[in-house]
Amino acid sequence: MDDILVSIxxxxxxxxxxxxxxxxxxxxxxxxxxxVAIHAAAPMLEQVFAALxxxxxxxxxxxxxxxxxxxxxxxxxxxxxxxxxxxKRVNIPLVHMGxxxxxxxxxxxxxxxxAMPIQAAPTVTATPPAPTVAEKVSAGIDxxxxxxxxxxxxxxxxxxxxxxxxxDALDEWQRQGTPxxxxxxxxxxxxxxxxxxxxxxxxxxxxxxxxxxxxxxxxTH
Amino acid sequence: xxxxAPMQKVADAVEADPLNTGLLKxxxxxxxxxxxxxxxxxxxxxxxxxxxxHLNEFIAFLSGTLPTLEEVLGLGAIHHVLLKSPxxxxxxxxxxxxxxxxxxxxPKASLHGIAQQxxxxxxxx
Numbered sequence: 001m002d003d004i005l006v007s008i009x010x011x012x013x014x015x016x017x018x019x020x021x022x023x024x025x026x027x028x029x030x031x032x033x034x035x036v037a038i039h040a041a042a043p044m045l046e047q048v049f050a051a052l053x054x055x056x057x058x059x060x061x062x063x064x065x066x067x068x069x070x071x072x073x074x075x076x077x078x079x080x081x082x083x084x085x086x087x088k089r090v091n092i093p094l095v096h097m098g099x100x101x102x103x104x105x106x107x108x109x110x111x112x113x114x115a116m117p118i119q120a121a122p123t124v125t126a127t128p129p130a131p132t133v134a135e136k137v138s139a140g141i142d143x144x145x146x147x148x149x150x151x152x153x154x155x156x157x158x159x160x161x162x163x164x165x166x167x168d169a170l171d172e173w174q175r176q177g178t179p180x181x182x183x184x185x186x187x188x189x190x191x192x193x194x195x196x197x198x199x200x201x202x203x204x205x206x207x208x209x210x211x212x213x214x215x216x217x218x219x220t221h
Numbered sequence: 222x223x224x225x226a227p228m229q230k231v232a233d234a235v236e237a238d239p240l241n242t243g244l245l246k247x248x249x250x251x252x253x254x255x256x257x258x259x260x261x262x263x264x265x266x267x268x269x270x271x272x273x274x275h276l277n278e279f280i281a282f283l284s285g286t287l288p289t290l291e292e293v294l295g296l297g298a299i300h301h302v303l304l305k306s307p308x309x310x311x312x313x314x315x316x317x318x319x320x321x322x323x324x325x326x327x328p329k330a331s332l333h334g335i336a337q338q339x340x341x342x343x344x345x346x
Contacts, residue, residue, distance in 0.1 A: 037293055037294050037295055037296075038294070040293050041290060041293050041294050044286060044289065044290055044293065045290075047286075048283060048286065048304075051279055051282055051283075052279065052304070055275035055276065055278075055279055056275075057276075057279070057306065057309065058306050058307065058308065058309060059304040059305060059306045059309075059311075059312065060305070060306070060307065061303075061304070061305035062302065062303070062304050062305075063301075063302070063303040063304075063305070064290075064299055064301075064302050064303075065299065065300045065301040065302075066291070066294060066296045066297055066298070066299045066300070067296045067297025067298065068297065069296055069297075071294070071296075
């Protein structure tokens with residue numbers, strides 16, 4: 001959970017972030033001096049969203065210009081509310097995309113959190129844990145250098161949000177089947193879908209295909 | 222029927238308040254604005270062109286929430302709140318000296334443009 005919030009905080013202009021779920025703050029990067037105030041405000045903002053829902057309104061983004069800063073609340077469906085304190089002027093589409101991308105990870109973290117007591121129960125037998133994406137990816141051919149390069153290429157187009165976008169695509173790629181060199185085209189398709197500009201899309205595609213081709217020649221470890 | 226009569230009532234109601242009828246007229250001409258509601262510090266509606274009563278009540282609720290939120294956060298005065306919907310109209314609330322001006326804007330309207338014009342209009346109050 002903390003890793004996800006730290007990733008959001010890394011977005012330009014974001015000062016601190018916390019995640020509010022089911023009447024409690026589950027994670028926060030706010031310093032102790034600010035934590036009490038921000039955490040006290042979270043239920044109030046949740047109440048505003050709740051009031052909107054009662055009148056059949058579907059607003060899920062709230063931007064509050066306060067002093068020289070901005071407080072932003074994003075409600076993530078079936079998950080919770082992400083609360084961010086940012087500079088007054090911030091790249092809203094970038095921040096919003098970053099939070100939206102992190103939404104699936106927050107849902108996954110919540111699911112893990114919910115499952116933790118069951119895993120801790122003594123009746124659970126030693127079933128080997130499902131392999132992580134990284135473990136699956138590293139099975140067989142070593143794709144890591146190629147994946148690292150693809151992620152690095154994305155940075156040129158999406159800046160700090162590149163990590164979110166890449167990880168989401170990687171998760172989806174894993175769901176579609178066994179991650180292997182032969183299926184990298186599917187991953188590339190997922191990444192290309194994130195581009196709005198045809199020119200940038202084409203440019204990224206050329207670089208990514210070159211990286212994939214070069215990776216094939218790299219000896220496996 | 223005298224079409225100026227309702228605005229005259231507003232003028233009477235807001236005579237002593239910083240947000241005046243001239244401002245309300247200016248607000249209604251801003252591109253993308255489809256409705257507005259003016260509330261006093263007690264959450265009472267001074268003027269509204271929004272027909273949806275639930276929305277008016279919500280704007281009054283939100284304007285009543287702001288002083289508490291300001292106090293809890295301790296970061297300074299709240300000037301502006303924007304609520305965005307993925308598909309429907311967006312809501313903005315501008316707060317000045319206890320009075321709040323709620324704006325409903327069309328989904329495709331430029332929120333930045335509206336906010337800038339509102340700030341400009343309110344700066345002259």
